[in-house]
Amino acid sequence: MYLVNRAHPLAEDLAPADLVPADGGRPGILLRREARDMLGQLLDAVDGRGAIVPVSGWRSRAEQQAIWDGALAEHGRAFTQTYVARPGCSEHQTGLAIDLGENRPEVDFLCPAFPDSGPCGALRRRAADFGFVLRYPAGKEAVTGIGHEPWHFRYVGLPHARIMEDRGLVLEEYLAWLRSFPAKAPLEGSGYALCYLPAGGEAVPPPGGRRKLEDTNDGGAVLTVWRDRP
Numbered sequence: 001m002y003l004v005n006r007a008h009p010l011a012e013d014l015a016p017a018d019l020v021p022a023d024g025g026r027p028g029i030l031l032r033r034e035a036r037d038m039l040g041q042l043l044d045a046v047d048g049r050g051a052i053v054p055v056s057g058w059r060s061r062a063e064q065q066a067i068w069d070g071a072l073a074e075h076g077r078a079f080t081q082t083y084v085a086r087p088g089c090s091e092h093q094t095g096l097a098i099d100l101g102e103n104r105p106e107v108d109f110l111c112p113a114f115p116d117s118g119p120c121g122a123l124r125r126r127a128a129d130f131g132f133v134l135r136y137p138a139g140k141e142a143v144t145g146i147g148h149e150p151w152h153f154r155y156v157g158l159p160h161a162r163i164m165e166d167r168g169l170v171l172e173e174y175l176a177w178l179r180s181f182p183a184k185a186p187l188e189g190s191g192y193a194l195c196y197l198p199a200g201g202e203a204v205p206p207p208g209g210r211r212k213l214e215d216t217n218d219g220g221a222v223l224t225v226w227r228d229r230p
């Protein structure tokens with residue numbers, strides 16, 4: 001649940017141990033294993049393999065620096081600040097972000113075509129069911145600090161993606177909202193409970209079965225507990 005933006009840079013270069021190649025793209029496009037697997041399921045669900053190709057996945061800080069420098073030189077400052085995150089501030093560095101493009105003879109690396117119709121449109125509409133969110137939607141530029149990027153998807157997992165989509169929240173807004181659910185008063189969903197644990201705070205996690213604790217990179221962690229449905 002890493003929040004990475006201009007205000008929340010990564011403290012260090014991340015090279016997750018479970019980076020694996022994304023299917024269908026050129027070699028060297030890597031994602032963390034769970035995100036790669038769920039992307040494969042999403043592509044299958046919309047019959048998108050071949051029509052939609054991965055364009056950019058995990059990046060090291062040095063790669064992000066090179067992309068930033070290249071965009072500045074080629075496209076200028078206004079474009080670069082709108083569409084390229086500063087080195088250390090790109091969620092591509094987490095291995096949980098993927099740029100996807102419509103498969104055309106020429107796929108633009110920085111701004112791949114991703115129409116709202118056909119397989120691309122279908123993928124956008126099903127993404128949340130597989131744990132992905134459109135990270136930089138139109139109308140949220142002031143919150144995300146990034147221009148509308150119809151091609152950039154972020155894996156946040158379930159149930160988070162579904163909740164964000166249903167409530168129209170981007171990651172900045174979602175994590176801020178989750179802070180209103182401490183361990184003693186978690187958000188109760190269908191088969192799960194969620195709470196926000198501030199760093200260093202005393203917390204008694206809600207009871208349940210399988211659980212996942214995720215650093216948010218904004219000073220706390222999100223705990224998800226799955227419960228058996230009655």
Ligand SMILES: [Zn+2]
Pocket residue numbers: 056092097098099151152153
């Ligand atoms: Zn991207």
